[in-house]
Amino acid sequence: MEIRPLTQAEQKYTYKQSMQIRGQTGSIGILQGGYGADNEFHSDFHEINNQLKTEEFETDLQKALCSGEYSVLENLDTMREFTLQHPQNGFPGTEYGFRVETEKFAYLVRCNPEKESDNVEIHCYVKEWLDEHIGKAEKGIRFVNSRYNELFRIKDGEKIKIKYSDGEEQERVCRYIDEYHTEVGNHLYHICQFAEIMERNGSEYAPVEPETVQTEEQGQRQEEKKVGLELKTQFGITENVTLTVNTYVDNNSLYVGMTTVEDGLPEPYGDVTVNLLSSVPPYCAFVDTNNMPELEGFLVKNGIAEFTGIEQRSGYCSYPLYLFDAEKMRGLCPDGMAAYEQVNGFDRKPEKKEKSR
Numbered sequence: 001m002e003i004r005p006l007t008q009a010e011q012k013y014t015y016k017q018s019m020q021i022r023g024q025t026g027s028i029g030i031l032q033g034g035y036g037a038d039n040e041f042h043s044d045f046h047e048i049n050n051q052l053k054t055e056e057f058e059t060d061l062q063k064a065l066c067s068g069e070y071s072v073l074e075n076l077d078t079m080r081e082f083t084l085q086h087p088q089n090g091f092p093g094t095e096y097g098f099r100v101e102t103e104k105f106a107y108l109v110r111c112n113p114e115k116e117s118d119n120v121e122i123h124c125y126v127k128e129w130l131d132e133h134i135g136k137a138e139k140g141i142r143f144v145n146s147r148y149n150e151l152f153r154i155k156d157g158e159k160i161k162i163k164y165s166d167g168e169e170q171e172r173v174c175r176y177i178d179e180y181h182t183e184v185g186n187h188l189y190h191i192c193q194f195a196e197i198m199e200r201n202g203s204e205y206a207p208v209e210p211e212t213v214q215t216e217e218q219g220q221r222q223e224e225k226k227v228g229l230e231l232k233t234q235f236g237i238t239e240n241v242t243l244t245v246n247t248y249v250d251n252n253s254l255y256v257g258m259t260t261v262e263d264g265l266p267e268p269y270g271d272v273t274v275n276l277l278s279s280v281p282p283y284c285a286f287v288d289t290n291n292m293p294e295l296e297g298f299l300v301k302n303g304i305a306e307f308t309g310i311e312q313r314s315g316y317c318s319y320p321l322y323l324f325d326a327e328k329m330r331g332l333c334p335d336g337m338a339a340y341e342q343v344n345g346f347d348r349k350p351e352k353k354e355k356s357r
Contacts, residue, residue, distance in 0.1 A: 001064060006097035006108060009134050012157050012175075014097050014110035014123055016268045019257065020177050020188055020249075025133045026126030028052040028105075031061075034117040035076045041120070052126060057105060061124065064100050064107055079120075080113040106130050137176035143205070146195045154207045160184070165202035186244045186259075187339050197342055229302055229332075231258070234294050241269055243304075245329060245336025248275045252343050254285040254324065272299075274319055276312045282346055283326050286312055286319040296320065304328055 006014065017027060026049075033043025047053055083096040091097060094114040100107040106127040112119045140153040143160070154160065156176040163169045172185040181190055189197075198205055231239045239260055246255040256272040270292055273285035280286070287295050287305075299305040305322040312319050330337045340346075 001100065001102050003098060003100045006099050009138060009156070010099060010108055011091065011097055011110075013125070013130065013134075014108045014121065018175070018183060018186075018188075018268060019255075019271060020181070020183065021133075021175060022048055024129070024177060026052060026129030028057060028124040028126065031122040031124065032118070032120070034115070034119040041075070043120070057124070060102050060105050061107070064102055064105070065122075076113065076119075079111055083111070083113050101127055104128070133176075136178070141174050141176050141182045142179075142191060144191050144195055146192060146199055148192060152207050159208040160205050161208050162198070163204045171208055181249065185335070186246070187336060188246050188249065189339075190249070193343060197339065200342070229298075231298050232294060234292070239269065242266075243272070243329070243332045245333040245340055247340055247343055250275070251278050252340075253280050254283060254340060256285060256324065256329075274314075276314055276319060280321065281308075281323070282344065283324050283329075284308065284321055285324065287322050289319060290317040296322075302328075304332070 013021075013025065016030070017025070021027075028049055029045055029047045031043050031045050033041060035041055082098070091110070095110055095112045097108065097110045100109065104127055106125045108123045108125065110121045110123075137156040140155055141158075142153045143151045145151060154174060157173065159171045159173050161169060161171050175183040177183060177188065180192075181188060182194070183189075184194060197203075228240050228242055231241045233239060241258045241260055244257045244259055246257070247253065248255050253275065254273065255275070258269040258272055259266045260269045261267065271288055272292075272295060274288045276286050287299065289295055296307070299322060300307075303325060305324040308321045308323050310321040312321065326337070326341075
């Protein structure tokens, strides 16, 4: 095993990632915790990929965190001592980061020794997948025109400025997915698809000058404000959430996600929809009632979607197909819906269907 401070490139992966980046990096889950009055480390594990959360991983995680050789998390004092010995830049305020790695897994730790509780977050990855993705991302994100001619490149996590045909200007943080896909703000695009949308709308885009580039987290603070909703979870907790809209890469069908705000920053909360079939009707998507059974009540109560009467079985679970209200979704997530409708060629609201239950 090895322990060391995080590189600047690794620091971005100590925050919750989008569904696409989680898949590319082999994200297993997030361990969140801190020290109680007894100065013992207490934690909760939030699973991201149950197929990667194997017995081998659980044994490895326990060994990595409890080994006497790597006792950084033994208590609050040892954590503070380690951060004082390894000062680093890149994190806001008094946060620090380090990496514990074993043969197959990498644990990226973000901690705040100034807080007395809830001051540690450990993001667990398949080491090979994470390092491969970071290595490719270091080549930068390329932007092309609709004829695939390269216009410019920016570093992963930097921003572009978009000037729309009406004169409005917005800056968006960009994240590397692979050579042909990138996230612009909260939306996933094929690089040529993004170029075609911009050209069709008469919009211009260019990299933000390096001296004005902020960290990804600061950039996210300036993302457009979205309408907040209350989600009563299966655990009896009420979460304030916002919806995000995107498309699935393989079929351009509707993707809906949820975000919350933690420490003033938007954080992915969960996936509302799942991608089960190669084709679904316009504005429809299967809802992930397996991981969040409270979703059906949430969608219906807020007038967001209605059940179509269709269910699709996958594994041991059955997922209901919901028709999302286009006007409602345009109000909740205008940019995402505009991109979804453009890529699918929709120019009008779908007709209402009768509810089946």
